[in-house]
Amino acid sequence: MTLSSEADARARLLAERADATARVAALHRELDRILDDTADRDADDEHDIEGASMPFEREQVRATLRQATDHLAEVDAALGRLAAGTYxxxxxxxxxxxxxxxxxxxxxxxxxxxxxxxxxxxx
Structure with missing residues (x-):
């Protein structure tokens, strides 16, 4: 890998890392909002008119957060490979x-x- 292509790769990875970090932070805020919204509710989701949608929304955000966190780890691993010369x-x-x-x-x-x-x- 040439010096210019290494610099380009580093720039792409750092930009992707910034995007992934922002996404993880936004998803954490979203999950916190959902948890705050449901904290004062009765735990009987089954009989609540919004009960079915809130657990679904919460689990959907958790799954998306796991994916975003995994992606961030992959970008960090790629930066590590770049530093090690194996990218x-x-x-x-x-x-x-x-x-x-x-x-x-x-x-x-x-x-x-x-x-x-x-x-x-x-x-």
Whole structure:
């Protein structure tokens, strides 16, 4: 990886990290709001007119928060690979991940052929 492409990769990753951090913070605020809104309610969600929607909304935000937190961890791992000099190298086969794949998914750990052979997860 050249110095300019390393700088570009770092800039992309840092921008993605800032976006992911902001998303995680927003989801934490949203979850806190939901929990605050339901804290004073009767625990009988089943018979509350809004009861079915509040637990669903709460769990939907929790799931989205987990995904956003996982993505942030992937970006941090990519920054670690960049610092270690292994960014852009497929963790499975050792070949280049590919410029287009890294442009589309800066935190990618594997090349397209290796990613297509395994179950979807961290890419």
């Amino acid at each position: 852009g190298v497929c963790e499975t086969c050792g070949r280049p991940v590919g410029e287009q794949r890294l442009a589309a998914r800066p935190s990618a750990r594997t090349c397209v052929p290796c990613a297509s052979r395994r179950p979807p997860s961290r890419g």
